[in-house]
Amino acid sequence: MSYQRTQQFSSRRQQGWNRNQNTTRFVSAIKLGPVAHTVIVALMITVLGLIYLTQATRATSYDYQAKEIDSQIAELTTKKGDLEVENARLTALEAVQNSSVAREMTQPASTEYAR
């Protein structure tokens, strides 16, 4: 018995892809009908909606935090303004003239000028 050599050699493994491709097929035993599809789509929409709502609520919670901080800033600004007004009142000419330091001051007897 003799064997004739072919021009090209292909191993079985190389040939197997093409040769056995339709030999088996997976078929699921579970079949989804139109109701199941509808439910799944509804669930997906619900989940996405919940995610959106979570994010929107989180953004809104930041708004309340921002509002709180704004209120604090406004209050501190008001306090700062009050202190500035008080400072201006305390350093006003009348307040200075009536201070104990001013009352202790005397008129200079004479003035010398550096030339």
Next chain:
Amino acid sequence: MKLEIQKGSRSKILAIIVVGLMAVFVVRLFYLQIIKHDEYVALANSEQVKRLTIPAKRGLIYAMDGTRPVELVLNETVYTLFADPKIIKDKSKITDTIHRIAGGNVRPNIDVLLDKKETRYQILATKLSRAQAELIKKEKLAGIGFQEVSQRVYPEGGLAAQTLGFVNAEGIGQYGVESKLDARLKGEDGMLQSVTDVSNVPLTIGDRNVHDPAKNGDNVVLTIDRNIQAYTEKALATGLQQTGAQKGSVIVMNPENGRVMAMANLPTYKPAEFNKVQDADAFNNAVITSPYEPGSDIKTLTVAMGLDKGVIEPNSTFVNTDSIKVEDRTIGNATKGQTGTITMQTALNYSLNTGMVTIAQRLGDGKSINANARNTMYEYFHDRFGFGMKTGIELAGEQPGTIIAPTRQEGNAVRYSNMAFGQGMDLTMAQVSAAFCSIINGGTYFKPTVLAGTMSVDRKTFKEDTVQPVRSAVISPSSSAKARAMVYEARTKFYAGKDKPGYEIGGKTGTSQTIVNGKYVDNQTDGTYLGYGGDDRPRYVIMVQVSGKNMNLEGGKHALPIFTDISNWMIDYLKLQPKG
């Protein structure tokens, strides 16, 4: 498995009902969301989207304290306490608490106000401080609320009241810089458009939110020096008390740049209590709003004009007979006895009208105040010294005064002879002072100004405005030097007794006749004094005016002491060194 719905089965009926309901929903949603879309969007926006105004803060006003700006007008947040009588139950607790904490800010009849159950808003107290408001809030009184209000506060009380003006209940500036610079001071309100929750808290959701921040008003710095202003007001009050005069005004200027260092008027008021003022005349800044016949102060300008035109020198002579004829009128001197051949310096020293009319005549043909003389005088008074025109000072209510042009029938020789010694024209003190500055500073006219510059938003950097002369060479430098020397001599001759030695202080008295019901009256004259002081050069110009109903007030007796008082104090304040 194949699902089948049999004809007439309950499942089929249910399916038809469900489909029918779905169809109803679809149609209804189509109607609401498509056809009524705009209407419901607008309705939702009106409920959810709020447009909130962000109020701009009114700019502060500063004065100078030497070279340092200090606050003269600030803003303060105060609180108005209001109640809803309909929901108030414990009235006695509310009244006790409010009286205990708010004290004098409480309205007198809050018991009656709280009994007005048919109303929903009653103001119980105003102008509460933040501390008072916080204390009342801690009591957690039902039916009580607070409203924030911004108001002007004046740490220096009534200082420079007429220069500042005030802000009325509507937030509009009245009088002074508050009115003149209202647009700059008030700024521009901002706007916040946003979706809000039920508590009006702005939310970031939504795609039409707008945040346009408010632009606060400029913080302006005045040239007014609070120390000079305070002393000027004190000196004026003392002077009026001593003379019995009812009204008085003073302006203190820097002749080197036209900056007003002080501007005082009496009677005055406190801007924080503007609503208590009985006579609105107290709001007026007479220095700029009340033109008057300036009288003999103008002789300094007439002399300067004659020097500049070369028709006189200080030692030029003329024959004084204590009267001089101009057309059909005879003009006399108030001070008589200096007859004979006298110098122009003597004429100025004794404030002789005849000398000034002689200068006017010499501007013409030497014998009459002809058209050439009148044109020359008008050119100096109107075009160079700015009489009859507003100076442009940054204060509300400035008046231009009146000066009659020679082209008009009333602008005849008689009028111009009167104008030579300060009658026949109405000028403000600001106009006269600014003109006087120009004849003693070398001949440069500066606009009188109360604006020194602006303070930055963070209130740390003072940006000073540059000063530009309005007109240069109003008179020549040599004429200015001669005029200054003559004014110095006019004071030294009679009035320098109380001056600090070693300083150059010059000035001129003025006593102005007044017009009542269109006629000059003999029983009422205004006293003025216009002068300068300094060391090697003029450092300040002071003009004083005192007046009173049915009072004969004189410049030398009643206005001059106020000038001298302020002048001597200015020398110390400016730390000027004596000559020699």
